[in-house]
Amino acid sequence: MPAPTDKLVRRAAARFSRIPAENLAIEVLGDGLINHTYQVSGSFDGSSFVLQAINSTVFNQPYDILYNYALVQQHLTKQDNAVNIPAMVLTRDGRGMWVDLERNYWRATNYLPNSFSKRTVASDHLAYSVAKCFGNFTASLSSMDSDALRTVIPNFHDLKDRFIEFEKAVKSAQAQNLKKSAYIISELRNRRKLVDFFDLVQRAPGFRSRVMHHDCKVTNVLFDRQTDDAICPVDLDTVMPGKFFSDLGDMIRSMVCEEDENSTNWQSIRVRPDFYRAILNGYLEETNKIFTTDELNHIHYAGLFLIFMQSIRFLTDFLSGDLYYKTNYKEQNCDRAFNQLILLQDLERVLKELYSFDPYSL
Ligand code: GN1
Ligand code: MG
Numbered sequence: 001m002p003a004p005t006d007k008l009v010r011r012a013a014a015r016f017s018r019i020p021a022e023n024l025a026i027e028v029l030g031d032g033l034i035n036h037t038y039q040v041s042g043s044f045d046g047s048s049f050v051l052q053a054i055n056s057t058v059f060n061q062p063y064d065i066l067y068n069y070a071l072v073q074q075h076l077t078k079q080d081n082a083v084n085i086p087a088m089v090l091t092r093d094g095r096g097m098w099v100d101l102e103r104n105y106w107r108a109t110n111y112l113p114n115s116f117s118k119r120t121v122a123s124d125h126l127a128y129s130v131a132k133c134f135g136n137f138t139a140s141l142s143s144m145d146s147d148a149l150r151t152v153i154p155n156f157h158d159l160k161d162r163f164i165e166f167e168k169a170v171k172s173a174q175a176q177n178l179k180k181s182a183y184i185i186s187e188l189r190n191r192r193k194l195v196d197f198f199d200l201v202q203r204a205p206g207f208r209s210r211v212m213h214h215d216c217k218v219t220n221v222l223f224d225r226q227t228d229d230a231i232c233p234v235d236l237d238t239v240m241p242g243k244f245f246s247d248l249g250d251m252i253r254s255m256v257c258e259e260d261e262n263s264t265n266w267q268s269i270r271v272r273p274d275f276y277r278a279i280l281n282g283y284l285e286e287t288n289k290i291f292t293t294d295e296l297n298h299i300h301y302a303g304l305f306l307i308f309m310q311s312i313r314f315l316t317d318f319l320s321g322d323l324y325y326k327t328n329y330k331e332q333n334c335d336r337a338f339n340q341l342i343l344l345q346d347l348e349r350v351l352k353e354l355y356s357f358d359p360y361s362l
Contacts, residue, residue: 001055003036004104012106013040013051015091015098026051030117030219032235033325034058039111048111049089053104054237058324062105064150065237066096072211072239075144082140083133083232086110115222115231119260124278126228127255131279133230134216134247135286141211142290146241149211156214156238157246159198159309166316173319177334184315184337191344193360194308197301201243206294212242217254244295248283249306255279256303257343261310264335269342271350276303300357303347311340 004012006026014021019042029039029050036053054062069088076082089108091098098106121127155161170178170185178185201207213220213233220235254260256271256279263269280299288296317324318333325333351357 001034001036001053001057001104004053004100004102008100008102008104009036009038009051009053012053012098012100012104013038015106016040016049016051016089016108017042018092031119032219035237040108041111048113049108050086050111050234051106051108053106056103056105059105059152059237061150061152062097062107064152066107068149068152068239069236071144071148072141072236076137076140079140079143081136083136085232085236086112086234109234112222112231114225116225117219117222117234119219120258121218121255121275122258124272124274126230127251127275128278128282129230130218130221130255131248131251131282132286133221134213134233134251135283137213137233138210138247138283139286139290142287144211146209146211149240151240152238153240156240157212157242157306157309158202159195159305159312160202162309162312162316163192163195166312166319169316169319177319180331181315181318181334181337184311184334184341187341187345188308188312188315191308191360194301194304197359198305201245201298201301204294206292207243207298208292208295209241210244211239212246214238214240214242214246214250216247216250218251219254244291245298245302245305248279248299249302249304251279251283252276252303252347253306253310253340253343256347259339261314261336261339262332263339266338266342269339269346271343271346273350273354276347276350300351300355301359304344304351304359307340307344307347311337311344314340 010021013024025041027039029037034055038051039048040051041048056062073085086109215235215238221230222232222234224231256275257269259265259268314333315337322333
């Protein structure tokens with residue numbers, strides 16, 4: 001999805017604001033790989049909101065996002081001590097979405113004053129704070145019927161399906177791309193056992209269907225400027241039914257390493273064991289009362305699944321001609337896949353050394 005022109009962004013912003021378009025200050029926000037996101041501020045009263053153009057190739061039922069958002073918000077407001085999520089901002093004529101002539105779907109949420117986001121976390125305490133925040137989200141929504149939510153992207157965290165798509169991409173890839181990624185392909189294939197275990201998670205009743213955020217990377221949580229604590233999850237487009245591993249897994253994936261998924265400082269891509277522990281502690285403090293014994297006994301699969309799946313997804317996109325993720329240079333998706341593979345290998349080492357856990361020994 002090409003970025004909307006400045007003129008179009010301004011027109012969209014004006015739909016959600018009583019302030020005339022020419023008096024709105026607009027800035028690109030965050031570094032999402034799918035949607036285009038902006039912060040819009042009124043020059044009169046200083047109030048801000050977050051405006052987003054939804055990528056309707058990826059989210060082909062954009063109204064389902066609003067439907068799920070409203071259900072989740074309603075449920076959270078009814079729970080004691082539940083995290084809050086930013087309120088939806090409606091268009092001037094009271095709608096949740098504005099669709100322009102190019103069929104871009106625009107929607108908006110409140111900007112929380114004094115909030116900001118981070119690309120990585122610098123201390124294990126911060127990692128703990130993020131994990132506790134998302135843990136609160138999981139636990140507060142565990143009393144909700146997950147089937148009430150719409151499935152916005154079918155098979156989204158389905159490792160089996162992702163692996164099949166990856167093998168298809170390998171079959172139809174160009175020779176030079178196969179050559180460039182031969183090592184990554186073979187290392188990913190060596191980890192087929194993770195797919196088999198995922199298959200069991202899909203079928204066994206001890207792994208419940210749960211409301212999952214499905215994109216719990218650190219950039220999707222807001223921090224408080226004063227206290228530096230995590231205050232609430234954002235980017236709720238992929239909230240839908242899922243399994244226990246998704247949210248914990250993405251937090252591990254995005255916080256356990258001091259480099260993010262775009263880094264090519266291969267030497268620095270490694271797991272910080274104290275951060276791993278802090279993430280588990282923060283998340284489980286909130287969720288151990290709602291997770292089943294099966295889920296708790298298999299908790300170490302969360303990080304492995306998500307990092308493995310992300311490496312597969314980046315490589316699939318590279319092999320298919322970079323159709324899905326935004327990229328800044330030609331082989332970026334291949335680099336991202338390699339980054340995630342190194343992280344996966346290091347997590348396997350840490351789990352074996354510190355937790356005597358080896359997912360491939362079964
Ligand atoms: C995408 O657009 P963004 O950055 O919020 C992706 C996630 C990936 C992530 C990798 C709908 O999220 O699943 O984990 O990139 N979202 C979708 O950074 O595919
Ligand atoms: Mg997202």
